[in-house]
Amino acid sequence: MSDHENVLDHKVHRDDVGAKMGMWLFLFTEVLLFGGMFLIYAVYRYQYPEQFHIAAMELNTNIGTLNTIILLTSSLTVALSIAALQKGNKLLSMIMLGTTIVLAVLFLVNKFFEWSTKFAHGIYPGSSILTSKPNGQILFFGLYYVMTGLHAIHVIIGMVILAFMLNFIKRNKVTTDNYVKLENSGLYWHLVDLIWIFLFPLFYLIQ
Amino acid sequence: MDNSSGVLPVEQVKKSFYQESTNKYTGIGAWLLTKDHKRIGLMYMYAIISFFVVGAIIGLLMRLELLSPGGKLFSAQTYNSLFTLHGVIMIFLFIIPGIPAIFGNFFLPIQIGARDVAFPRLNLLSWYVYITGAILALTSLFLPGGPIDTGWTFYIPYSVRSGTNVSLALFAAFVLGFSSILTGINFVTTVHRLRGKGMTFFKMPLFVWATYATAWIQIIATPVIAITILLVIIERAFGVGIFDPALGGDPILFQHLFWIYSHPAVYIMILPAMGVVSEIIPTFSRRTIFGYKQIAYSSLAIAFIGYLVWGHHMFSSGQSDLSNMIFSLLTFLVALPSGVKIFNWVATMYKGSIDPQPPFLWVMSFIVLFSIGGLTGLVLGSLATDIHLTDTYFVVAHFHYVMFGGTGTIFIAAMHYWFPKMFGKMYNIKCANVAVVLYFIGFNMLYFPKFIMGYMGMPRRYYNYLPMYTPYQRISTYGSWILVGTIFFIIGYFVYAYYRGKKATSNPWGGVTLEWHIQSPPIMENFETLPVITHDPYDFSQLKEMKNE
Ligand code: HEM
Numbered sequence: 001m002s003d004h005e006n007v008l009d010h011k012v013h014r015d016d017v018g019a020k021m022g023m024w025l026f027l028f029t030e031v032l033l034f035g036g037m038f039l040i041y042a043v044y045r046y047q048y049p050e051q052f053h054i055a056a057m058e059l060n061t062n063i064g065t066l067n068t069i070i071l072l073t074s075s076l077t078v079a080l081s082i083a084a085l086q087k088g089n090k091l092l093s094m095i096m097l098g099t100t101i102v103l104a105v106l107f108l109v110n111k112f113f114e115w116s117t118k119f120a121h122g123i124y125p126g127s128s129i130l131t132s133k134p135n136g137q138i139l140f141f142g143l144y145y146v147m148t149g150l151h152a153i154h155v156i157i158g159m160v161i162l163a164f165m166l167n168f169i170k171r172n173k174v175t176t177d178n179y180v181k182l183e184n185s186g187l188y189w190h191l192v193d194l195i196w197i198f199l200f201p202l203f204y205l206i207q
Numbered sequence: 208m209d210n211s212s213g214v215l216p217v218e219q220v221k222k223s224f225y226q227e228s229t230n231k232y233t234g235i236g237a238w239l240l241t242k243d244h245k246r247i248g249l250m251y252m253y254a255i256i257s258f259f260v261v262g263a264i265i266g267l268l269m270r271l272e273l274l275s276p277g278g279k280l281f282s283a284q285t286y287n288s289l290f291t292l293h294g295v296i297m298i299f300l301f302i303i304p305g306i307p308a309i310f311g312n313f314f315l316p317i318q319i320g321a322r323d324v325a326f327p328r329l330n331l332l333s334w335y336v337y338i339t340g341a342i343l344a345l346t347s348l349f350l351p352g353g354p355i356d357t358g359w360t361f362y363i364p365y366s367v368r369s370g371t372n373v374s375l376a377l378f379a380a381f382v383l384g385f386s387s388i389l390t391g392i393n394f395v396t397t398v399h400r401l402r403g404k405g406m407t408f409f410k411m412p413l414f415v416w417a418t419y420a421t422a423w424i425q426i427i428a429t430p431v432i433a434i435t436i437l438l439v440i441i442e443r444a445f446g447v448g449i450f451d452p453a454l455g456g457d458p459i460l461f462q463h464l465f466w467i468y469s470h471p472a473v474y475i476m477i478l479p480a481m482g483v484v485s486e487i488i489p490t491f492s493r494r495t496i497f498g499y500k501q502i503a504y505s506s507l508a509i510a511f512i513g514y515l516v517w518g519h520h521m522f523s524s525g526q527s528d529l530s531n532m533i534f535s536l537l538t539f540l541v542a543l544p545s546g547v548k549i550f551n552w553v554a555t556m557y558k559g560s561i562d563p564q565p566p567f568l569w570v571m572s573f574i575v576l577f578s579i580g581g582l583t584g585l586v587l588g589s590l591a592t593d594i595h596l597t598d599t600y601f602v603v604a605h606f607h608y609v610m611f612g613g614t615g616t617i618f619i620a621a622m623h624y625w626f627p628k629m630f631g632k633m634y635n636i637k638c639a640n641v642a643v644v645l646y647f648i649g650f651n652m653l654y655f656p657k658f659i660m661g662y663m664g665m666p667r668r669y670y671n672y673l674p675m676y677t678p679y680q681r682i683s684t685y686g687s688w689i690l691v692g693t694i695f696f697i698i699g700y701f702v703y704a705y706y707r708g709k710k711a712t713s714n715p716w717g718g719v720t721l722e723w724h725i726q727s728p729p730i731m732e733n734f735e736t737l738p739v740i741t742h743d744p745y746d747f748s749q750l751k752e753m754k755n756e
Contacts, residue, residue: 008401009737010322018325018400025392029430036434036464040449043460125445135448135455142447142454146438 016180023184027191030154034195037147041202044139051136056203058123059144063114064204067107068196074103075193078162078186088176090169097166100189104159111152115145144203151195158192161185221735223631223728242327245729247334248312249629254338255305256698262296263691265289270653270687273680278671286670287356288371292348294359295376299383300341302614303472306479307425308337308390310621311418313629315394317722318412320403320740322732325396333389340382347375358668360469363450363461367442374443377436384429384436387475391425394418405740412720412744413502417482420506424471424478424513432468435461459524466517474513476610478506480617481548484570487624488552490718491567492559495745498551505544512541522593531590538588545581549574564716565639569620572647576612580605583658601661604654612650619646619697626701627711631728634704638696645693652686719749 007015045052081096122129123141130138165185168174174182224245228237238246269289272280281289316324324330348354352372357365366373398419402411411419438449439461448454450461489496496502518526518534552574561567583605586592596602627633656679657665665676672680714723721738722729742749 005404008321008403010732015325015400018396021399022326022329022392022396025395025426026388029388029392029426032427032430033434036431040438040460040464043457044455048455125447131454138448138454139456142449142456145445146441146447146449150437 014178014180019180019184020187023187027187030191030195034147034150034198037143037150038198038202041143041147044136044143048134048136048139051134052140055133055137055140056206059204060114060117061204063110064200067110068200070103070107070110071193071196074100074107075190077103078189082179082182082186085169085174085176085179085182090176093182094166094169097162097169101159101162101166104155104162107155108152111148147199148203151192151199154192154195158185158189161188221726221730223726224731225728227731229731240331242323242331243731244312244316244324244327244330245629245733247330248309248314250334251304251308251312251337254334254341255301255309258296258300258341260694260698262293262301263694265293265296267687267691269293270684272670273672274684275680276672276674276677281670283670284356287358287668288354290668291355291358295344295355295380297610298359298472299380300344302476302610302618303387304337304383304390305476305614305618306483306621307394307418307421307475308333310414310483310625311390311394311421311479314625314722315415315418316397316401317725317729317733318415318720319398319401319406320721320734320738321397321401322734322737323401324393325400326393329389330393333386333393336382336386336389340379340386343379343382344376347372347379350375360465361436361439362465363439363442363458366439367450374440377440381433381436381440384433387425388429391422391429394422395426398422403737403740409500409503410740410742410744413485413496413499413506414479414482414720416503417478417485417506420510421475421478424475424510428468428471428475428514431464432472435464435468438464459521459526462521462524463517466520467514470517470520471510471513473609474509476614478509480573480614481506483617483621483624484552484573485548486718486720487566487570487620488555489745489747490624490716491562491564492556493562493717493747494555494559495743495747496551497554497557498547499743499745501547502551505547508544509541512537512544516541519588519593522590523597535588535590539585542581542585549578562717565636565643566620566624566716568640568643569616569623572643572650573613573616573620575647576608576616576650580608580610580612584609596661598667599661600657600665600667603667604657604661607654607657612654616646622697622701624716625722626704627715628722628727628729630705630708631711632704632708633711633715634700634708638700642693642697642700645689645696649686649689649691649693653683653690654686656680656683656686714753717747717750719747719753720744724753 007018077096077100081093081100084090084093084096118124118141124130125142125145130141162185165174165182168181224243229241229243229246230237232240238250241247241250268281269286272278272286272289278286312324312330316322350372352370355369355371355373355376357369357371357373361373361377366377398411398415402408441447442450446454448456450456450458452458485496485502516534516537518530519538522531522535583601587596587602587605623634623639660676660679661667663676665672711727713726716723719742721740724738725733
């Protein structure tokens, strides 16, 4: 019997192709979730082009760039971790996965400092400084907090998932010939990265 | 096949899934921790029917309030909460998950010749997510702040200003959406990966097609409502200003985002029902379905066009005339694939040998009620008439005819069709026949007067009314007693059948899709050996072979 027939007949309870298909569908819903936000961004950018321009100057491009580099690197390390496991190198895989998690923490630390400087300058939803600004700028910062905040939540979820994977590899639940869980987590992480790749120019670069 | 023998006792050959646990537990643990799609389907059923009964009782209370003018029973605020709750329960807890979660779970794997869904564990998780959402929604009633009073549409700006527990209720809707997405992902993957040998896409029963199309809508549309809901919660918590004109935001944007989901959601509600109809009609006409491919494709067409019509909920919101006209035109377009289905169903019955068993009668009452709903939908889809009728009882009547008369009726039809398979017992056919008639009468008494009142100008969501409406409101309330009474009657004879009913044969109706080839109730993992599919789904020449099986 072919592999697929065994899957159908429940002789094996494992279907890697199916698992990946499910993951892609899930990622698709994530893209749509952020898609709603991007849509709102587009509407308001169109409505208040100058205000968005002025407000964007206040963001710190250096921190943004640094974070982009961090996330891109972490995408690389997660891919390396999968490759290592495929080649049977468990230790290297775990090291790479660990590195990914550390990079994610770095990203969040950066984000934390970035947000807290903004807070210190009195720029946060409902603050008197922000509400005294023109509408377009209020919206820009509103969107900035909502979208990067939502993204940060995804980073945290991704970290938790990767931490689980680390544990699974250690306990040999994810192994060199059964690594679809790790692959799917990697996909999720790439998505988190991808969304940032869009957020970064929209908030920091287009000025 | 001798059909009158629907209640002949059969020897049960093998242990049914009720008698075997998928895990090491027995009793309640065998249910709560099961990975079996059939048990999960049944768990959804018990939960969903309970919520439906709660929703119906609230509806009954509202009708009681409207028995006579003066508003004596409830205050205006209470009435606001009642219709909101009624709407939220009926939409998010009953009609959206209804058919896919119960019958999709139970029959989709069987109908494609699979042993289970693609992700059984995820399936169980979706059930828990659903229950969590429901519990959150119900908790929001009892916490300080009080039950929500925004209407089920949560329109901005009121939903941001209302002091009631809107955030919690919204979060509940978010969680329920999550459950819906997970189920959708599960079904799409199942259809792609687990179709049995020989089961090509065009050999799939139409219920599978419909559930498949629905699953796609669940995947594509739900995230949009998720983000919209999150934004309202964020807005309530932090006042970011995305929908607040004082800060530059745009409240109409909320309506767009809301309906971008909620209109396709209407198809999440109706497509599975259409799938059930396409199962029942051939079975009781003993004829292959007319225009199989058109029906299958029209599901996809409805799913697709359904995305582009959300603006017809907003004709009076101040969007531009051009968008109004485009949305109106697109709305008429959806009527085409829906019409294709109706004609194909009728053509299937033509020259068939019709056997008017209860499921078939329910479908007949569906066709009438749903057509009334659909045609009045065209009235609302036209700009000129909509301006007059929007936000009146006309709309209330329209969507009850479509959702309740359409999907709700088919939900009941599906219960009658598949009950013998799910429980291995047969209910009392006479009772069921009486119930259809009572239901049909009660339904029209309850809702038809609302069309007239709406036309006369009675606005929706009011706890009180002018004396001129009294006769119509009266009839409507009497109707609600008949209707809800009938619903309890139906539940009653099902429960009776469950405990005391005669054993059902494995194929009481003479159906030919795969679920009728296996014993009732099915065994664990459905098939002893996996079937190899050679016939078209509605090829009734199989019946002879099946008799010998
Ligand atoms: C069981 C019998 C039912 C009765 C007696 C009933 C009665 C009512 C009444 C009196 C209203 C309020 C009308 C107004 O004042 O504007 C209402 C609203 C509504 N009903 Fe029902 N209904 C029933 C079943 C259903 C079902 C099965 C569904 C869904 C499929 C449903 C969905 C709704 C919705 C969405 C609203 C609008 C709530 C809002 O305005 O926010 N109802 N119903």
